Amino acid sequence: MSQNTGVSNEDAITLSKPERARVRARSWRLLAVLAGKQKPMLALTVLLVVVSNAASASFPLIIAWAIDWGLPQVQGGNIAALGITGGVYLLSAILAGSLLGWYVLCTARISQAMLLDLRLRVFRHTQRLSLEFHENYTSGRIISRQTSDLETLRELLDQGISELVSSSVFVIFTLVSIFVLDWRSGLVVVAAMIPISLLFRWYQRRSETVYRESRVVSAKLIGTFVETMTGIRAVKAFRREASNDENYANVAGEYRDNSIRSINLFGVLQPGLVLIGSLSMAAVLAWGGFRVLDGTLAVGVLVALLLATKRVFQPVENVAMFYSSLQAATAALEKVSGLLEEEPTVVEPLKPRPLGRVTGHLEFKDAVFGYGDGPVVMDRFDLDIPAGQTIAVVGQTGAGKSTLAKLIARFYDLRSGSLTLDGVRIDQIANDDLRRHVVMVTQESFLFSGTVAENIALGKPGASREEIILAARAVGAHEFINALPDGYETDVNKRGGRVSAGQRQLISFARAFLADPAVLILDEATSSLDIPSERAVQRGLQTLLGNRTALIIAHRLSTVQIADRVLVVHDGMVVEDGSPAELISEDGRFAALHKAWRESMV
Known part of the structure; x- marks a missing residue:
């Protein structure tokens, strides 16, 4: 009987707005569930990132204070002022560096814990799904979910999120320090955020489809490779090497073209951010320079403003780099969450009926x-x-x-x-x-991987060696098993442990005999x-x-x-x-x- 289980939209590249919103909500809900198990550690990382970035953002303020207060004090004979300003800067640097290092270690522990949880979820859920799912969902796509998609998420969780959070907090604190120094210059920097947000929005809308397509093509690439290697005997028998080469080259070419499109998009985003940052620096310098000349702005404040403005746009460029990772990881998360959303068609009964002695009617x-x-x-x-x-x-x-x-x-x-x-x-x-x-x-x-004895014992976990040998004797498998290099301890996947189709069948019969079903x-x-x-x-x-x-x-x-x-x-x-x-x-x-x-x- 042929199967017709319908086509899932799990591999759809272009989604409607409502569907896109639902998929995005589902994906981030999964991430929130994974993060929810790490609440104490997350609370600590929030504290660390706030304090360390506050200390780091204070550097321009300390420099302005050192120039406009410390230097006049030193010129007036107060040498201690040099030690005070230098000591405050040193303490801030030590505090920022040590807490940032602690923050990186904490985020690494959180990301690895989340990834372990997700890997186990994917594996357990895939096993729990009914045979109907596995007959309709190719093994290459499942492998892609567990390998390339989770690897993309690992890159984001290991580095991307910590960098995004740290950079975002740093930008906020640095903007605050600019407004503390001079609110007029702060408005210039804030105005620059408008074209930056528009540029990010442009990148997001175009990259979503590209990265979603990337996950589909990646799964197809892995699936094609797995299918070819699994059927290598048929490939050799029917001389399919050239045809398979052409097919794989086409799929690999799709993956290359998709990668080029994503690189081209990022090639517009990053230079655009650099240009906006440079123009902002020039605007602050020109505006501040005229005000220094007319005496309404101190030299130290102008130096601090230039340093702070440059520091604002450096993290923004980092955010752009990791925003690209975020888009790729979001597409991967959509695929993984889609897999986890699948439900078994054959479900365990809520109130199972007990069986007495089973006769097999x-x-x-x-x-x-x-x-x-x-x-x-x-x-x-x-x-x-x-x-x-x-x-x-x-x-x-x-x-x-x-x-x-x-x-x-x-x-x-x-x-x-x-x-x-x-x-x-x-x-x-x-x-x-x-x-x-x-x-x-x-x-x-x-x-399965392991010894002959372990394969037979699958029929009855915990079976003794005597029970295993009895089952093998009963179906006529004992003699050929004993003739193997290590007998019942022979690894079926190692040289010398290979068994013929008939021998595999006898081992499976021994497994069934040991299970003793009705x-x-x-x-x-x-x-x-x-x-x-x-x-x-x-x-x-x-x-x-x-x-x-x-x-x-x-x-x-x-x-x-x-x-x-x-x-x-x-x-x-x-x-x-x-x-x-x-x-x-x-x-x-x-x-x-x-x-x-x-x-x-x-």
């Missing part, structure tokens, strides 16, 4: 199912699977075999109707209980095996099935022979139902499949 009644918002692919479906029965499900590709298995494993929920396990609705069973009693073995037989689902578990491997797996399979309820999704009819009952599925419906012998004797779909299989074996 499964029953569909009036079941209706479709993927996402797509069309119905299973309509008014009824099926009764008695406890302990082994059922083989066959049919053409796309007929609905795997959908049936995914519903029983509760990777998806029905739209209407019911599916029960021992009379209890599947969606009313706690996830832990369901995973304990219903186990699926897939065609991939995925092995219901076992085998989703095309032997479709990729050669004949010798399949025979070895078949022997393990018969042991594994035991008296459990089993649902075997099969392409190879050799697997069907061990079933008590066969279901032939076509277009989401069971069109034939009976024992293998009964269906072979009839002139139906299964008989035709069986005949074709027998002819292929000749």
Whole structure:
């Protein structure tokens, strides 16, 4: 059955105003939640940044005082005035420097704590999301959220925010000091802030789209690389290197073009700020110079005003640099918050019903199912699977075999109707209980990083070595495991620990045997095996099935022979139902499949 889950606007580049406002609010709300856990440390950093920048902003005032009061005092014979003014300046410098250093250390601790919290949130939430999400959301995009997007946020949190806050506070205090020195010159500097704000607004409006596009293209770049490396065998087999080179070059070219556009925008912003700052300095110098000549302004005050004005625009230029980082980080935060806003389509029941001894009786009644918002692919479906029965499900590709298995494993929920396990609705069973009693073995037989023993123990965390070996013996995996370089301690990802497809399948069978479920689902578990491997797996399979309820999704009819009952599925419906012998004797779909299989074996 095909999926049609709809298209999310998570990768949209251009958003409407209401949507843009909602996305921005969602992103900053996430940042506020992360920062809220650091309240004591944040309070300390606020105090540190205020005091340190106040001390730093006082330097021009101290210089003006030293020139206009200290020098006349020294000329009059009061040498102590030189020590007083110098000592005050030195104390201010020490206070500003030490507190600023403390502030940087505190902000680093805060940013790393926030990033750790966010990384864990993204990882845990991505695992919590339903299979429907993962089948619709490419792995490259998920990797991009956890890597490049969080790295962009790290750069902002580690340096950008602290610099932005420190620079902003410093500008405010320096402006105050300018007004204290001479309010007329202060008005000149404030007037310069008008074109600066307009320039920032121009940059913001144009860079939002560019940086949002950057996150999309970055995810596409990572996704293309991951897809190519994951399918490298197919790439080699079908000589796709040249085609992949061209495709990757196009995506990388998009990323380059996007980067150039962002650099061009910043290339207007920073020179514009430098120009406005230089013109402001010239205006203060000209205005102040005429007033010194007519005696209405002291020389020391003019020197201090020039120093303060220059110091005002230096942080503004720094703010411009980090504003660029802020725009990139904002776009990254939108993507991460969008991922965290996704909700599982299969949710844990609020009041789960307890299960007693589970026998494995499964029953569909009036079941209706479709993927996402797509069309119905299973309509008014009824099926009764008695406890302990082994059922083989066959049919053409796309007929609905795997959908049936995914519903029983509760990777998806029905739209209407019911599916029960021992009379209890599947969606009313706690996830832990369901995973304990219903186990699926897939065609991939995925092995995680670690030893063979650790992979088998996934079926029963905390299992003893004796239990692990017993499970391996039961399915016929013990001999080949012992032949590995380090036996059960062999790392499956290291040289010498590589195992064949059939061996991986036997390890997965041992994992399922150790779990001892009431219901076992085998989703095309032997479709990729050669004949010798399949025979070895078949022997393990018969042991594994035991008296459990089993649902075997099969392409190879050799697997069907061990079933008590066969279901032939076509277009989401069971069109034939009976024992293998009964269906072979009839002139139906299964008989035709069986005949074709027998002819292929000749």
